[in-house]
Amino acid sequence: MNFYYLLNYLSIILPILPILLIIFLNKNPQKINKTKLLFLNIFLLLITIVLIYSRFVEPKYLLQNEVTINTGFPSKIVLISDLHVGAFSSPKILENVVTEINKIEDVDFVVIAGDIVYHPSGSLDTLLSPLKEIKSPVYIVLGNHDSENIRNSYEKEIKNFFSGSNFYFLKNNSEYIDELNINVLGLGDLWAKEADITKINLFTKEDNLIVIAHSPDTVYKYKNTIPDLTLSGHTHGGQIRIPFIYKWFIPSKYEFDQGLYNTLNGKVYVSSGIGNTGLPFRLGIPPCIDVLKTY
Numbered sequence: 001m002n003f004y005y006l007l008n009y010l011s012i013i014l015p016i017l018p019i020l021l022i023i024f025l026n027k028n029p030q031k032i033n034k035t036k037l038l039f040l041n042i043f044l045l046l047i048t049i050v051l052i053y054s055r056f057v058e059p060k061y062l063l064q065n066e067v068t069i070n071t072g073f074p075s076k077i078v079l080i081s082d083l084h085v086g087a088f089s090s091p092k093i094l095e096n097v098v099t100e101i102n103k104i105e106d107v108d109f110v111v112i113a114g115d116i117v118y119h120p121s122g123s124l125d126t127l128l129s130p131l132k133e134i135k136s137p138v139y140i141v142l143g144n145h146d147s148e149n150i151r152n153s154y155e156k157e158i159k160n161f162f163s164g165s166n167f168y169f170l171k172n173n174s175e176y177i178d179e180l181n182i183n184v185l186g187l188g189d190l191w192a193k194e195a196d197i198t199k200i201n202l203f204t205k206e207d208n209l210i211v212i213a214h215s216p217d218t219v220y221k222y223k224n225t226i227p228d229l230t231l232s233g234h235t236h237g238g239q240i241r242i243p244f245i246y247k248w249f250i251p252s253k254y255e256f257d258q259g260l261y262n263t264l265n266g267k268v269y270v271s272s273g274i275g276n277t278g279l280p281f282r283l284g285i286p287p288c289i290d291v292l293k294t295y
Contacts (some may be wrong), residue, residue, distance in 0.1 A: 004087035004119045011280050015051035016046040025113050053141030055239065060093070062100055063288045067260060069267060070100055071206045071228040072292040078110045078136070079290040081145065081214070081233025084275025093287075094130040097274060102241040107136040108180055109182055113213030114143025114189065115234040117154050124157045131163055132164070139168045139175065143214040143234065145277070147192035151244060170212060172196040182208045184248050185227070190215040194230035197221045216256040222265040229294065230268045232256075237272030258285070 022044050029037055046122065077103055085094060101110060112131075120127055131138070141161050148155045162169045170186020171194070177184065183203060188194025201224050203209045208229040213219070216232035238259035239247035250257060258272040274287045 002087060002119055002121060008087055008280050009059045011055055013054060014244055015048050018048045018051070028094075044076050046281075048158075054281040055280045058282045058284075059088075059130065059280065061286045062096055062277055063286045064100065064291060065155070065288050067269070069229060069260060069269065070294065071208070071210075071267070073180070073182060073228070073294060075182060075292075075294045077107045077210075077292040077294070078104060078107050079113060079133055079231055079269065079271050079292055080110070080274055081113035081271035082115040082236060082273030082275050083112070083274075084145065084277055086118040086120035088118060088276045088280040089274075091130050093274070094128070095287065097287075098130045098133050100149065102133070104289075104291060106108045107138060108186075109137040109177070110134055111184075111212055111231050112140045113212055113231055114136060114141050114234060115145045115275075115277075116140070116143065117276060118145050118275060120154070124161055128161050128295070130159075134166070137166055137168065137177075138162070139170055139186060139212060141170050141186040141190050141212045141214055142192075142194075143183075144189050144191040147194060148187075149192040149194060152288065172199050174199070174202075179207075182210060182221070184210050184212065186212040187218060188219070189213075190218045195221065196204070197199055197223065199291070200225045203227075213280070215252070215269050216261070216270045216285075217253055218265055219265040219268050220254060226266040228266065230266060231271070231292075232268060233271040233273050235272065236268055236277065237285040237288075239273075239276060239282055239285060246284075255263050 015112050146154050166176050171188050174183050174185040203225050211227040211230045213232050215234045219230050235250050256270050256272050261268045271290050272285050272288050
């Protein structure tokens with residue numbers, strides 16, 4: 001069995017462990033001061049509640065966040081990232097995401113900002129099938145968990161899956177949306193050393209340019225042309241947001257977390273993602289669909 005699938009199963013019984021410890025401690029209450037025992041029981045009970053919530057409740061809760069961004073051109077973009085379909089997720093979660101996306105009115109296009117899979121088992125055509133139901137045009141880039149230079153050979157399967165007329169698989173290439181007068185450039189993954197930043201230099205300041213880059217740190221590689229907006233993911237917003245601790249685990253050198261940033265290399269919007277990595281838990285940062293209205 002894949003280690004991550006085993007970890008997923010083990011995480012199901014993890015919330016039971018504090019309860020077992022409570023039972024054990026209360027079988028011999030005379031060995032512990034009654035006041036200490038009371039506080040210990042309360043503490044272990046709180047841990048149980050947090051574990052149950054972060055394992056079974058929050059990862060299945062889907063938040064929708066609307067943001068307005070000044071780019072100099074109008075559009076309505078739905079941004080999702082870090083689906084991580086595989087060990088910790090299922091097509092059912094994707095079905096919920098797609099259902100909510102299709103409810104949003106007047107969407108110009110959808111962006112999937114990388115990390116589509118996470119140690120998947122079985123056919124990607126089956127696991128990713130709900131995405132075929134998205135009604136709007138979809139622009140996709142790879143993340144570090146998708147790229148062949150870092151992980152297994154998922155890139156070809158992902159590219160083949162997104163080969164339909166409604167999908168635009170981007171890896172250091174762009175698409176022009178005529179009716180919106182917007183150029184969408186998708187870069188390869190930064191961690192996989194596949195981000196060809198020179199592609200940005202093909203555009204001028206007069207072009208309406210949106211760049212999709214899985215890691216927000218990519219913006220600090222920009223040289224000459226500065227895009228109007230960069231859309232990213234990768235950070236999960238910390239995933240388990242324990243105050244003063246979670247930022248140490250965010251995979252960014254430039255203190256990106258989640259939300260909108262104004263950098264010297266342009267505006268960057270970072271999605272907190274849909275799925276989980278490392279552990280099948282989320283706390284304080286539910287899965288999120290971002291609805292970006294530019295003007």
